[in-house]
Amino acid sequence: MDINKEQLNDDIIKINLSGRMDVGGVGEIEAEFSTIASTADMSIIVDMSAVPYMSSIGIRALLINAKAVNRRGQKYALLTPQSDVKNVLEVSGIDQLITICGDIDEAISKVSS
Amino acid sequence: MNLYDIRSFLVPYIKIWVAPLGLLALAVFHLYGSIPYQDVLRSFSFDLYQIAMPRERVSAPVVIVDIDERSLEEFGQWPWPRSLTAQLLDRISDMEPAAIALDIIMPEPDRTSPCAITQYIPDISPSLVDKVCDLPSNDEILAKSLKSSRTILGIAGIDGAGSTGVLAAPMMVIGEEPRKLMRHFSSALMNVEGLDKAAAGHAILSADMERGVIRRIPLVARIGETVLPSLSLETLRLASGSPVFKVKSSLERIEAVGVGDLFIPTQKDGTIWVNYSHHDPSRFVSAAEILKGSFDPDELNRKLVLVGFSGLGLVDFPSTALGERVPGVEIHAQVLESIFDGTTLIRPHWALWLEAVMIMLFGLLVIWGFPRIKAWVQVPIVVLVTVLSGAAGLMVFHQMYLLIDVASPIIIFIILYTAMLSDSLTRGEDHIEVLEDDIRVQQEEAAKIQGEMAAAKRFQMGIVPDAKETFGNERRIDIAARMEPAKMVGGDLYDFFMLDEHRLFFLLGDVCGKGVPASLFMVISKTLCKSIALRDDADNLDLGVMVRQANKEIARDNPEMLFVTAFVGVLDLRDGELTYCNAGHERPFIVSPGGQPVELSGASGPPISTADDFVYKTFTYSLLKGEFLCIFSDGITEATSVAIELFGNERLVSLLSTIDESSDTEVIVDLVCQKVHDFAKGRDPADDLTILIVRWMGSDNEYMINQ
Structure with a gap:
């Protein structure tokens, strides 16, 4: 998997993930993923559009990340997951914990408010 | 310290x-x-x-006149009368060589002189004795020959009593006084005085042998305080007509010796290493041929002539560095050759x-x-x-x-x-011993851990119930379950038990993760769920509340951030009413006899222990008689083939849709597990695999299965 971040504005970081979020893939990005979430005191949008598959390990990574951000009082949102991944998020009930947005403007307004 | x-x-x-x-x-x-x-x-x-690389003979400046076996045969035994030696010298001298050197020492007067012979003749008349004794002695004859030819006589250096008054050409010192540095003999074995005085040159013949081999020859040596040149150096001096020989020396070492403009580098004691070529008979001329005059005079003209012995029994032959035993005179000849060719050896002082x-x-x-x-x-x-x-x-x-x-x-x-x-x-x-010890210890430890893990697995498999044992007599349901950990112990769990006479409680869960931490989490989750389910008033049990309660308690102590997806259900065996709560688990399938599998879509909330507190929704579904519910973990849908393909929901759906409606749940569980194993053959199972199938048989077991 690959990971990179971009600064959207003073308060929001966008993290772009790409690749399969299975045991191997998550292992590659886990450290950097949690470093970004735990060091910057900002809200975070995770762009999931380049993630074709997600297993329970991927869910765990997102949850740990979201918890760390929420604990600081900041907001966390997932952006445009592919349909299979969206299905996994819904089946596992994660959509009831983490906001899932269909486009970037929606995501920015969700994490800004 | x-x-x-x-x-x-x-x-x-x-x-x-x-x-x-x-x-x-x-x-x-x-x-x-x-x-x-x-x-x-x-x-x-x-x-x-x-x-490996013996010296090549280039020039041939030396001829050895050899008193060999043949000469002794023709002119009598050694010692020859010195008149004969004088005759030999005269003949050689007539051929005008550059210099002559005798490798022979004559320390005693000749006993074959005419006057000396008279004492061996009995009754000889005194007048005859006087007459004979008036004749010149052999030594006088030889002295005369020595004087008329340019001839060198050799002496030997000895350590012990002897004469020290040796004659020698004067030495010219260049640099420091060299006497202390050179080979020293306390006295000398000399020739009869008359002979020594008659000789044109004087040389020392001595060389030191190491185990029978002559490797080094002193070019200068000292007897008492007199410095003598070696036979080769003196021959060169005489041939060049120099009145002196030269020694170039510093305080620490003799650097070279020479005559005229020629200098030969030496070791610090004035010796040189002899650079040997092979023994060569062409260096030799028999003395007999000279005496008989049957030899071409030009052969000796302007040559350096050494006179010596090779007659067997006369001398011990020393050995050369090449391992050849040669007459001593040939060694002197070889030294002269290498001086002429500029191939003398030197072991430099910096070596x-x-x-x-x-x-x-x-x-x-x-x-x-x-x-x-x-x-x-x-x-x-x-x-x-x-x-x-x-x-x-x-x-x-x-x-x-x-x-x-x-x-x-x-x-x-x-x-x-x-x-x-x-x-x-x-x-x-x-090192190998240490490593072997380490490996043994590691093997013992691994075996111990293996044993403990096996015990943990027995324990884990033991805390999930066995369907036949639990419901052997309950005719209203047909239930079967299977759990296969991917590692020794797993993170999946299932459970079922009767809440009361009519209501069956069951759950299937999947801890996110594998191995020991997941298995511990699994045991905690299962135990907590069961105790909460049984703690509340069974009649008023609200599943959503129960799951919320379990979530709160499990989430409280969770440092590893593990979570568990779970499907929890209660089936009323009287009317087939299913109440369920799905906390983030994969949707189970409802399969009716002869019908297509349908997903049970109610989603109550996220996995247990992902949120500190969450209100889980409860859903209901009415099972028909013979209809069954298939709950499973992702060990089935995410089983991976060698071609890295997932088993997936579709394969499970098509498998379930082909089930013979009369098969009992045990057979269905076997079939599903078998298909998954076949699919993932050749790969280690990626995740724990668990399946639970519950079929309602009707309130009075009206649905008959083929038995």
Whole structure:
């Protein structure tokens, strides 16, 4: 998997993930993923559009990340997951914990408010 | 600082420096010549140079007039009357050689002189004695011949009582006084006085033998305080007509000796190493031929003529560096040849230092270089260094006539390398023993852990219920379950038990993760769920509340951030009413007899322990008679084939849709597990695999299955 971040504005970081979020893939990005979430005191949008598959390990990574951000009082949102991944998020009930947005403007307004 | 501290402080330094210091000591011993047997080794290696590349005879300035077997046969036994020797000298002299040298010492008067013979004749008349004694003695005849020819007589240096009043040509010293430096004899074995006085030159014949081999010849030596040139040097002096021979010397060493403009570099004691060519009979002329006049006079014209013996039994033959036994006179001839050709050997005074540097370099290569390179490279390096040094030594000998002892550095190099090898072999063996011990300990520990894990697995498999045991007598349901951990212990769980007479509680969960942490989480989750389910008033059990309660308690102590997806259900066996709560788990399938599998889509909330508190929704579904519910973990849908394909929901749906409606749940569980195993054949299972199938048989077991 690959990971990179971009600064959207003073308060929001966008993290772009790409690749399969299975045991191997998550292992590659886990450290950097949690470093970004735990060091910057900002809200975070995770762009999931380049993630074709997600297993329970991927869910765990997102949850740990979201918890760390929420604990600081900041907001966390997932952006445009592919349909299979969206299905996994819904089946596992994660959509009831983490906001899932269909486009970037929606995501920015969700994490800004 | 106590003694122990000092030691532990010093030991690392000692370890680092002991080998280089030993090496330095070795080099110093080499410089002082105190390495045992090094002389023997060195002589042998110089012999090897000569054997490999013996000197070629270029010019032939010397002819040896040889008193050989044939001469003795024709002119009588030795000693010859000196009148005969005088005759031989006269003949040689007539041929006008450049110089003549006799390699013969005549210390006693000739007993065959006419006057001396008279005493052996009994009753000889005194007048005859007077007459005979008036005749010149043989010694006088020889002295006369010596005077008329330019001839050198030799003397021998001896250690002991003897004459010291030797005659010699004057020495011209260039530089410092050299006497102290040269080979010294306390006295000499000389010729009869009249002969010595008549001779045109005087030379010392002595050379030191090492185990029968003459390797070095002094070009100058001292008897008492008189310095004598060697036979070869004196011959050159006489031939060149120089009144003096020269010695060039510094305080520490004699550098060269010579006559006229010619200088021959020498060792510091005035000796030279003889550069041998093979024995060559063409150097020799039989004395008999000279005496008989049957020899071409031109052959001796302007030559250096040495007169000596080869007649067997007269002398011991010394050995040359080439291992040939030759008459001593030939060695003098060879020295003269090499002086003429400029091929005399010299062991330069800096040779010892060069060798010491080589010893240090080779030693450092072994001590510091070799431990840093691979063992298989070391042997070629050893061979290369040995061959190159040997070749360099040989080349320097052959091209520059220098004697460098490469054998000492090579032998020391090989000894050090062997020592290092045996040392590292010993260490290697110790190391292997340590490793073997480690492996044994690790194996024991692994076996112990294996045993404990097996016990944990038995325990884990033991806390999930067995359907036949639990519901063997309950005709209203048909239930079967299977759990297969991917590792020894797993993170999946299932459970079922009766809440009361009519209501069945069941759950299937999947802890995110595998192995020991997941299995501990699984045990906690299962136990908590069961105790909460049984704690509340069974009649008023609200599943959503129960899951919320369990979530709160499990989430409270969760440092590893593990979570568990779970499907929890309660089935009323009287009417088939299913109440369920799905906390983030994969949707189970409802399969009706002869119908297509349908997903049970109610989603109550996220996995347990992902949120500190969450209100989970409860859903209901009414099961028909014979309809069954199939709950499973992702060990089935995410089973992966060797082609990295997932088993997936679709394969499970099509498998469930082909089930014979009369099969009991045990058969269905077997079938699903078998299909998954076949699919994932050749790969380790990625995740724990769990499946639970519950079928409602109707309130009074009206649905009959084929038995």
